[in-house]
Amino acid sequence: xxxxxxxxxxxxxxxxxxxxxxxxxxxxxxxxxxxxxxxxxxxxxxxxxxxxxxxxxxxxxxxxxxxxxxxxxxxxxxxxxxxxxxxxxxxxxxxxxxxxxxxxxxxxxxxxxx
Amino acid sequence: xxxxxxxxxxxxxxxxxxxxxxxxxxxxxxxxxxxxxxxxxxxxxxxxxxxxxxxxxxxxxxxxxxxxxxxxxxxxxxxxxxxxxxxxxxxxxxxxxxxxxxxxxxxxxxxx
Numbered sequence: 001x002x003x004x005x006x007x008x009x010x011x012x013x014x015x016x017x018x019x020x021x022x023x024x025x026x027x028x029x030x031x032x033x034x035x036x037x038x039x040x041x042x043x044x045x046x047x048x049x050x051x052x053x054x055x056x057x058x059x060x061x062x063x064x065x066x067x068x069x070x071x072x073x074x075x076x077x078x079x080x081x082x083x084x085x086x087x088x089x090x091x092x093x094x095x096x097x098x099x100x101x102x103x104x105x106x107x108x109x110x111x112x113x114x
Numbered sequence: 115x116x117x118x119x120x121x122x123x124x125x126x127x128x129x130x131x132x133x134x135x136x137x138x139x140x141x142x143x144x145x146x147x148x149x150x151x152x153x154x155x156x157x158x159x160x161x162x163x164x165x166x167x168x169x170x171x172x173x174x175x176x177x178x179x180x181x182x183x184x185x186x187x188x189x190x191x192x193x194x195x196x197x198x199x200x201x202x203x204x205x206x207x208x209x210x211x212x213x214x215x216x217x218x219x220x221x222x223x224x225x226x
Contacts, residue, residue, distance in 0.1 A: 043219045104157045106156045
């Protein structure tokens with residue numbers, strides 16, 4: 001089975017600073033990769049996804065992530081944090097043999113300080 | 115466009131009571147999932163349906179949890195009897211045309 005590791009259960013940045021949330025997966029064969037955001041009392045909302053093609057993926061709200069096969073990583077970044085980015089972020093993978101089954105990381109709670 | 119409604123949004127019960135959750139996808143989706151999200155953790159798959167059939171229920175505690183999907187559209191998840199450790203958010207999701215999962219807002223269950 002796949003495993004997804006998100007380093008840092010809590011990350012705190014100042015408004016305007018770089019956001020970097022880390023995600024590593026276990027498969028040696030590239031899976032599909034996703035980042036979701038969850039605001040309080042809401043479901044998960046897709047930020048961005050990588051399936052095939054360009055390894056740098058741009059998502060909503062200015063976020064992007066880069067798939068690095070050699071590092072089995074899919075870190076999420078945003079150049080300048082905004083107060084509205086405060087939320088919990090989940091990395092997920094599906095595949096490489098069953099793309100209908102998703103595995104989620106344990107989440108990283110992002111705090112943005114004024 | 116995918117869309118998933120869930121009800122109720124919040125539920126408080128005492129241990130050993132029964133509870134049911136509903137998931138209503140707005141448009142037809144072949145694959146439907148129920149996840150359990152305990153506070154501070156990522157979603158854990160409970161059961162996956164393909165149309166009316168169960169594809170994966172390996173993580174479903176079958177002695178107390180049950181789920182069904184009606185006519186390949188709506189779904190219900192039931193817990194009977196509930197335990198304290200069942201306190202969690204229960205999320206319903208469907209697969210979009212783009213291969214990603216679209217989630218409903220969830221039902222927050224508190225077992226006292």
